[in-house]
Amino acid sequence: MNKPYIICLSFGTWRNELWFSAPDNEFAERNWQNAVDMLPEVSEKCTNPNQFMSAAVEHFEEYGFTRIQR
Numbered sequence: 309m310n311k312p313y314i315i316c317l318s319f320g321t322w323r324n325e326l327w328f329s330a331p332d333n334e335f336a337e338r339n340w341q342n343a344v345d346m347l348p349e350v351s352e353k354c355t356n357p358n359q360f361m362s363a364a365v366e367h368f369e370e371y372g373f374t375r376i377q378r
Contacts, residue, residue, distance in 0.1 A: 328373035
């Protein structure tokens, strides 16, 4: 069974909540935490909020999470 994984992104004054879906298991939980921990490195490469949002979505997808729209 899948569960939602939610993160609130911020870049300067911009804020946005993103939802992802992945299995509800220990492996996915570890992957989620690793992806969250590595997110600052993703933001360092970005120059604006749109670029950061796209890079963050790609980053979480690389860790096995599927973006869901809310």
